[in-house]
Amino acid sequence: MNTIYKIAIVLFILTLNNIIHAQDTLPRILKIDELFSLAETNSKKLAISREFIGVSHTKTEIAKAARLPEIGFSVTAGYLSSATVLNPNFSYDETIALPHFSNNYDLEAGQILYKGNAINNSIAKAKLEEQLSELNFEKDKDAIKMLLLGRYLDLYGLYNQQKVYKTNISLAKARLKNIKDMNKEGMVTKNDIIRSELQITDLELLADKVNNNIAIINRELCVVLGIPVNNTIIVDPTITATNVEEDTFAGYLNRAFTQTPAMRSNSVYEAIAEKNIKIAKADRLPVISLYAKDGMVRPYIYVMPPLDNYVNLYQAGIKLSYNISSLYHAREHIEIAEQQHAIQKKQSELVREETELEVNASYIKYQEAKKEFTTRQKSRELADDNYRIVEKKYLNQLALLTDMLDASTSKLTAELNQSNAGISIVYQWYKLQKATGNLN
Numbered sequence: 001m002n003t004i005y006k007i008a009i010v011l012f013i014l015t016l017n018n019i020i021h022a023q024d025t026l027p028r029i030l031k032i033d034e035l036f037s038l039a040e041t042n043s044k045k046l047a048i049s050r051e052f053i054g055v056s057h058t059k060t061e062i063a064k065a066a067r068l069p070e071i072g073f074s075v076t077a078g079y080l081s082s083a084t085v086l087n088p089n090f091s092y093d094e095t096i097a098l099p100h101f102s103n104n105y106d107l108e109a110g111q112i113l114y115k116g117n118a119i120n121n122s123i124a125k126a127k128l129e130e131q132l133s134e135l136n137f138e139k140d141k142d143a144i145k146m147l148l149l150g151r152y153l154d155l156y157g158l159y160n161q162q163k164v165y166k167t168n169i170s171l172a173k174a175r176l177k178n179i180k181d182m183n184k185e186g187m188v189t190k191n192d193i194i195r196s197e198l199q200i201t202d203l204e205l206l207a208d209k210v211n212n213n214i215a216i217i218n219r220e221l222c223v224v225l226g227i228p229v230n231n232t233i234i235v236d237p238t239i240t241a242t243n244v245e246e247d248t249f250a251g252y253l254n255r256a257f258t259q260t261p262a263m264r265s266n267s268v269y270e271a272i273a274e275k276n277i278k279i280a281k282a283d284r285l286p287v288i289s290l291y292a293k294d295g296m297v298r299p300y301i302y303v304m305p306p307l308d309n310y311v312n313l314y315q316a317g318i319k320l321s322y323n324i325s326s327l328y329h330a331r332e333h334i335e336i337a338e339q340q341h342a343i344q345k346k347q348s349e350l351v352r353e354e355t356e357l358e359v360n361a362s363y364i365k366y367q368e369a370k371k372e373f374t375t376r377q378k379s380r381e382l383a384d385d386n387y388r389i390v391e392k393k394y395l396n397q398l399a400l401l402t403d404m405l406d407a408s409t410s411k412l413t414a415e416l417n418q419s420n421a422g423i424s425i426v427y428q429w430y431k432l433q434k435a436t437g438n439l440n
Helices: 001-025 032-040 044-069 118-184 188-226 251-259 261-282 326-395 401-435
Strands: 026-030 070-079 083-086 094-095 102-113 231-235 285-298 311-321
Touching: 001 032, 032 044, 032 118, 032 188, 044 118, 118 188, 118 231, 118 251, 188 231, 188 311, 188 401, 251 261, 251 326, 251 401, 261 326, 326 401
Parallel strands: 026 231
Antiparallel strands: 070 102, 083 094, 102 285, 285 311
16 A cells, blocks of 8 residues: 555645646747747857958048057156367367256157048948958858748758658558557468567657657757747648748849848958959058147257257147059069959859859759659559559458558658658758748
8 A cells, every 4th residue: 555655645745846847848839930030139150240341441440540640748857968079180078967856748749631532442441341341141041040930941841740640650650550450350460460569669769769859959949049948839830831922043143243241241351352453552652741840848948058848849730641662562462462362353253153152052952842742642642542552452351461561651751751852842942042032
């Protein structure tokens, strides 16, 4: 009695835990648009990529600051020795006492008027680099979206497998019941029962693996998307029935050449290379600037005896400076900038070629996926018909159990293949959208 009581308590606790766990799990229907939105908001990788946009913006502001006047202020204080005066042949010298404390106050300001347009080109280059960081963010965003979409569709496929296995296990159990009834009447052997039970065991094991994979992917998505891990993500059941506007291959290709982050980035890279040439050429040009200076010096040593007083002077004007060594130093910098521009143009041609190949492959795979789904759908219909026919024959002892199991396996395989083909259409469609720069 004591043992039975303890067993009852253990069973009650286990049941209670299962109920609590079930209550803690919250189903959440997640559509693809919401999946993409959450990825953009909560992905840590995208958060890092977004920070680079801020850094680029700050660099642009720094480049703009070169247009502002340069202002500086300095204060010096120190010890000043006495002065020694010597005649030209050093045969006579005299020491003149000076005030020993000296200090200066200087205020300087300068404004560049002309520097070969180098400042404007540097600002334009910084703005282009800011655009580049935004395009890199878009590329990272598309990569994260496709990665999560793949896991999302994996989850959808597992849910479909779960249904298929559940249905086939139910059919197998119903068939086993009929076989046991037939065995009692001496119509089939015990071996048929064993083989049927073995099939059910295998199906249940496969179903358990599917359930485990669902739990793993569900948690992965919850963590990456920043939603509570006790949410059970329910895939949008309408994703395979969504009507989409299709285009011709030429239409997709033209869209890719103008919209993809890779193509747009190459245009920016070319523009940056052009700015680098202009900046390098600016080194050969003179610099014209305004300047102003106000200073106060103590002591005044240009009279005898020196005066322990402050002397204030200010000056202003236009300054022209030219670095003569730029005539031979700038040539190498210009040559490098022109070489980099030529390389970038070739890089752009390569990216254009790769984009065309990617669009072509994605377009063909999408058409292939649609055709495969039609074929798999027909195969499933044939497998279902074959299963019904063989089952009737088996129940009427016109077919062997081996035939029955083969028909059951064919039915299961056809159902899984159709499910995977439907998912493949969705994945290939979004892959085509990514290749054309239209992954929203």
